[in-house]
Amino acid sequence: MKHHEDTWGWMLAADFFLAGMGAATLAIAAFSDLSSEFAVPLAARLAAPVLIAMGAGLLVLELGKPFQGWRVFMNPKAILTFGAWNMTLAIVLGAVKAAFYLPQVAARVPLVNNVTLQNLLSVLLLVIGLIVSSYPGVLLARHVARPFWTGPGIAVLFLLSSLITGVALIQLASAFSASSSGADLRWVLLASAVLQTLLWPLYLYVKRTGTTQREAEAARTWISGSSASAFWLGLFGCGSVLVVAVQLAAPHFTAMSAVFCLVGGATLRYMVVLSGKQRTWIAGEQQYFARLPKGDEAFLKAWTKNQETLES
C-alpha cells in the first residue's frame, strides 16, 4: 500500500536516455549530411529511430492506461504533447532517411537522388533531433516545486548528455563497422565530456549555495547524501572523468570511452528522474504520511481480504 506520492520511475528515465541518444544521433547525422565533413555509419542511422521508438514504447508502458496512449497527442499546449509529436516525427523521418542509405532502396527509389529532398529531410531531422534531445530537460525544468529540477540548468545538462550519448553511439557503430569514420568525432566527444565534467559540479554548486534552502538540500543529497556514490562513481566518474581520461591517454580506445559515455548518460537520466521524488514539502506533510499504515499490518491484511471477498 502506497500512501506516498506516485512519481515517475525507471521507464521514463530509460525513455529519456534512449530517445535522447537516438534523437541526438539523428541531429548529428543530419549535420554530417549538410556539412559533408564526416560520415555517420549506416548502423547508427538505423539504430537512431529504433532507439526513439523503444523510448516511446517505455513511455506508453509507464501510463496507467497504455492502450489509450494516443490521448497524449491531444493537448497542443502541453509540453508532453509537443514532445510526443516530435518523437513520432523523429521516428518516421529518421527511418525514411536511414532507408535512403540502404542500397536496395537507393536502387529502386529515384527520389533518393533528389538533393533538395535530402537537404530538406536533413534540416528537418536536425531541428527535430535537437528538440527531442532537449525537451525532457525543458519538461523537468518547469516543475517549480521539484527543487532539483527547477530552472534552466537541467535542460542544458540534458541536451549536452544527449549529444554525448549520440556521439558515443556513432563512435561505437564506427568502431564495429568496416569503414572507419569516427575519427573526427573523437574531439567532439572529448570536448563535450570536458564540458560535462565542468558543468555538473557547477550545477550542484549553484544549487547548493545560490538558491533556496530546499534546492540546497536537494543538491546535498547528490554531493554527500544518499545519491552521492551513484553521482560520483557513475555520472561524474564513469560518464565524464573516465571518458576524458581515456580520450587523452588512449584516443584509439573509442569503443571503451563510448561505453563509459553510455553508462554515464543512463546514470544521469535515472538519478535525475528519481530526484523528482523530492518535492517542496508542506510543514508536517512528511510526518503525516510516515505515520500512516504501510499495508502489512495484521488488521489491514484482514480488512483487505474481507473487502476482496465482498467484491468477488
Next chain:
Amino acid sequence: MRYAMVIDTRRCIGCHSCTVACRTHNGLPIDMIYNPVMTIGPTGKFPHVHLSHIPLLCMHCAEPPCVDCCPTGASQQRADGVVFIEQTKCVSCKTCIMSCPYGARKANHKTGTAQKCDFCKDRLSEGKLPHCVATCHQKARIFGDLDDPESEVYKLVNTEKVARLHEEFGTDPHVFYIVS
C-alpha cells in the same frame, strides 16, 4: 463566480472528520487521501505551548500548472475555478502529479487514472457544500464565492489575516488559511 475555501486554523482541532467524510463519500481507495490534516507541533515550552493543524486539499489555483501540462486535456478548470480531472480522458501519465506543488493528486492503480479533490462539484451543482465543509463541526472550513462581496469567504479573506501555501510558485491558490 469564483469558488474558494477559507480554513480557520484557529478553529481546526485536528479531528480528521473532513478526511474521513471525503474518503467515505467519494469512495476512495484505502491508500488515497484527498484532504489530509497536517499537525505541526507541539512547539514551545509549558505554559506557552502551541499546536496547529493544516488541512490540505487541492488549492484550485487560478494558474494551475496541472491543467496546462496535461497532454490528454483530461485536467481541466471550470469558469468557476474548480479544477477537475475528466476520468475518461486521463491515462495517468503522472505529469499533473509531478507538477502539482501541493501533492494534491494521486494515481489510482486500479482505474489507471489520476484523482483529486474537485470541491465535490456534483454537490455544488445541487446547491450543497463539499463534504469536508458540511462535516466540519468546528466550522473551520468556510466555502463560497470569492467574487460575491456578501459571501462569508469574501469577508474573511478581506478582513482576516490570511495566508496561502507556496505563493512563491505563482499558482495563485484559492484555499486561504486564517492564521492567528
